[in-house]
Amino acid sequence: MTKAILSDSAAPIRSFLFTPANHPRKVEKVFASGADAIILDLEDACAASEKPASRAVAVAALSAPRSCLGYVRVNATDTEWCFRDLDEVVGPWLDGIVAPKIERPEEIVLIDWMIAQFERERGLPVGAIDLMPIIETGAGLHALDAIIAAGTRMRRVSFGAGDFTRDMGMKWSADEAELAYARGRLILASRVGGLEAPIDTVHIDLADEDSFDQSVVTGVKFGFQGKLLIHPKQVARTNQSFMPSAKEIARAEKIVAAFNAAEGAGSASIQVDGYFVDYPIVEKAQRVLALAVRT
Numbered sequence: 001m002t003k004a005i006l007s008d009s010a011a012p013i014r015s016f017l018f019t020p021a022n023h024p025r026k027v028e029k030v031f032a033s034g035a036d037a038i039i040l041d042l043e044d045a046c047a048a049s050e051k052p053a054s055r056a057v058a059v060a061a062l063s064a065p066r067s068c069l070g071y072v073r074v075n076a077t078d079t080e081w082c083f084r085d086l087d088e089v090v091g092p093w094l095d096g097i098v099a100p101k102i103e104r105p106e107e108i109v110l111i112d113w114m115i116a117q118f119e120r121e122r123g124l125p126v127g128a129i130d131l132m133p134i135i136e137t138g139a140g141l142h143a144l145d146a147i148i149a150a151g152t153r154m155r156r157v158s159f160g161a162g163d164f165t166r167d168m169g170m171k172w173s174a175d176e177a178e179l180a181y182a183r184g185r186l187i188l189a190s191r192v193g194g195l196e197a198p199i200d201t202v203h204i205d206l207a208d209e210d211s212f213d214q215s216v217v218t219g220v221k222f223g224f225q226g227k228l229l230i231h232p233k234q235v236a237r238t239n240q241s242f243m244p245s246a247k248e249i250a251r252a253e254k255i256v257a258a259f260n261a262a263e264g265a266g267s268a269s270i271q272v273d274g275y276f277v278d279y280p281i282v283e284k285a286q287r288v289l290a291l292a293v294r295t
Contacts (some may be wrong), residue, residue, distance in 0.1 A: 008223045012197065012224070013037050014238055015034075015035040015037065016035065016037045016038075016039055016098075016158070016199055016227070016228055017229045017230075017231075017232065017234075018042075018228065018229065021040040021042050022057065024052040024057050024061075025102050027040060027057060028061065030066075031066045031070075032160055034235045035068055035071035035232075035235045036068055036226065036239070037068055037070070037071055037241075038069070038070055039227035040058040042054055042072060042074055043074065043100050052081075052084070055097070058089055059089055059091065059093060065259055066226070070094065070095050070096075071098050072097060073097075073098035073099075073100060074086055074097075074098070074099065074100075075100070077099075077107045077111065083114065084112050086118060091251035092122070092175065094097055095222050095224070096131065096132060096192055097111065097129060097132070097136060099111050099131060099133045099134065100160070101138055101163065103140040103141065105143065105146045105147050105149070107151035108150055108154060111152075112154070115153075130155060131154050131158055132154065132155070132158055133154065133158070135147075135160065135164075135182075136161075136164045137167045137240065138164070138167055138168050141164070141182055143184075144157070144193075145189055145193065148189055153285075154195070156196040156197065157190060157197050158198060158200075158201075159175070159182060159183065159198060159201045160202070161179055164182060164201075165178070165179075174214075175204070175214065176211075179201070179233065183224075184222065186198045186224075187223045187272065198217075199228055200215075200224040200227045201228060201233070202220035202229060203215045203229075206230075206233075213241075216237060216238055226238070226242055226283070227242070243291065244292050246286055249288060249292045252284075252289050255272050255281065256282060256286060258272050259277055262266055
């Protein structure tokens, strides 16, 4: 069984699309959604009575041919289901585990350790399976630095605003202004901790496409690499938004070309269309061009 990989394994993952693992027809269709990664959900979207049987549905779906990454969101470590979720879904078909409601470094260390034991038992390279926690409580955000520094296989963290706003007693508004501190905290901690850029929260109002678009734009501005999604119709807009536009690419090309010419003549600070350009600006332009080559 061969796992799917993106055309560039170092490329940002722009879209993580959730689907309930207890709906075989939804599971069957979701891999054609265009999302970079699918998360088969054994937690919130899966009824308690159906969680055990849904593990096999997830494994069967992940074992079939697919062109995107396949993750499973397991239940939290303080539930009766977490251990058996991991036991049954870890295998060569799996790209990653999503761990919900992480609040302490000990929790992510425990999940990492369990995955490693199953990898060894099943002949998989230890560390091959990704592990992405969701930070979705005040305690989790408060302990974020320690969670990141815990020394696990974790490459990035993600943000869950639904549980976070409930836990904090916040009103989750259309403009999401109340999420600014949490978003900034996730970006800063990820950068300082040497992780990839984080994954932004879901947007749950499927009828309000304008606020969804604004939520995506906000995530891009803050520096997230992608977004958690709950419906296939959100995928195309998200993928497009987390890629540089034609205008951004053209501007980056102009900056890099002008700076290279100036540097060759002995200058490391120039103006391009009235904007000051030096090494940091050129490096940002080079990152835009690197992202633009993704297929």
